[in-house]
Amino acid sequence: MAEQTPNQAPLRSAAKAIYDTVYPSSEWTPVPFDEAERLQTVHYRNAVAAARYFQPVEQGALL
Numbered sequence: 001m002a003e004q005t006p007n008q009a010p011l012r013s014a015a016k017a018i019y020d021t022v023y024p025s026s027e028w029t030p031v032p033f034d035e036a037e038r039l040q041t042v043h044y045r046n047a048v049a050a051a052r053y054f055q056p057v058e059q060g061a062l063l
Contacts, residue, residue, distance in 0.1 A: 014051035
């Protein structure tokens with residue numbers, strides 16, 4: 001998520017929280033969240049997908 005709009009900040013925060021919880025150490029993923037975001041790793045994409053899934057309707061989520 002290079003340039004963030006106001007709606008992307010909560011999504012990024014949620015994705016980071018999910019990423020850090022699901023992949024707690026280098027045994028689970030080789031890079032920290034910021035690097036995974038830059039590289040668009042599968043771990044990062046999974047965290048973003050999970051964050052989008054749980055995004056509240058008032059923030060524009062598709063159910």
